[in-house]
Amino acid sequence: MNAALRLVNLTVSYDRHPAVHHVSAEIPAAEMTAIVGPNGAGKSTLLKALLGLAPHIEGRIETTAKRIAYLPQQAEIDRSFPISVFDTVLLGRWSRFGGFGAAKHVDIHDAQHAIESVGLSGFERRPIDTLSVGQFQRVLFARLLLQDADLVLLDEPFAAIDSKTVNDLMAVIQRWRAEQRTVIAVLHDLDQVRRDFPNALLMARELVDAGPTARVLSAENLLRARAMAEAWDEHADACDVPMKLTA
């Protein structure tokens, strides 16, 4: 298997409590993988760790990806901020113009094209605080399109979004796959995962199973995941699974 991402005994903790605990897995390249698990299972934390944004990491993350694009949960964005749809989308080209350079014609042209391809033509000058949740998610997808990344991380891309928008955005994701990009999405809708995502990674702080979706999302695995998520010990002892200590 050609892996885009290899997690080696990865532990990510907040205040010494592990949110992701000794996870080892491989995620195939140019493929769509869903990360599934109960609330608090460490799914978003895992994405943050892949981006290098998690506070404390032990173990290793190996990746062949050169450019990573990330769709955050909407709650992480101040949607009342006075900025236009076009400017938000154009930020996807940050890696080209950075904090201080000017956007080139091609960037502006591509931003226009991305806005069209998520079905928001005519919305360019609208401030983002006038958009619905679904329309704003389309804006963020247009920004992802502009980032031209070989690894795309999506954190709950379809939470609170109607089925029409989900279908349109799924089409965008399918296109990424056709373009040989690796897509990793945190999802809660298991039917959708079974339908659209060939690979899955099921976790509840620890890894339950990773591989083909049909095998991973078995009733037995899902039951195990739920049982593991509910076991939470405020006064847990230090973990004694061997691991090279990092300062």
Add this chain to the structure above:
Amino acid sequence: MLYEYLIAPFADFGFMRRALVASLALSVGGSAIGVFLILRRMSLMGDALAHSLLPGAALGFLLGGLSLPAMSLGGFLAGVATALISGVIARFSSMREDASFAAAYLTAMALGVLIVSLRGSAVDLMNILFGAILAVDEAALVLVVSTATLTLVGLAAIYRPLVVECFNPGFLAAMGIRGSVYHYLFLSLAVLNMVAGFQALGTLMALGLILLPAVAASFWAREVWSMTLVAAPMAFASALIGLLVSFHAGLPSGPVIVLFASLFFLGSLLLGSRASVRARLSHPVHLRG
């Protein structure tokens, strides 16, 4: 008659001319700072920051008397220290940043008033807290105008990272940019503007001319740059009218100027083109689509 009331004070008195130029510069730089303070939801933290200049300015006063460089430097250092310490406390404890700002500014106020009273009179304390327009001399003018220049150039330079850090900090982090750098650069500029303002307006009032026009502008404009363009003239108008009224009525300039800025705020709240009382009342019928 009109000349006597509106022009003569500036034609006849050098300190009024200096105050006028100073408030023009302060309005231009300060309103841009004010707009970002609001967008970062830091209006109250900005207030706390302004109060925290006091012990530094007071220490400068204790060592150098009513000297502009000593008090300004002291105020600037105290403000930046407060911002840094509050940030550090918030990062290394579970305390929220607004609570740590409140704790820092209460400490600073108490300390500041105590230090001034060690050496100065009640008049000195009043001047430091509420400003003295007579205190705006050539040196103060240079400070205010340099501050405005530095603020505009600085904000223009860090505009994009600062905007993104406001509305989507995670994106900036994912791009490998440390947003806190821009946060603290912005806070330093904010402190600099408060220092520039406190000669004329006092530490308690300096933020008024920065924040109130920006709040008022949010009822008229809906993008960062247009809010700034609306806020600056309102700030300058408050300063101009405030100066004239305080001159003719013999009132302290700081509170009068800030009260006129409040009038602009109230007017905008009532009459503004968006999210105002008028906008709410005048369109009772909903649209077709």
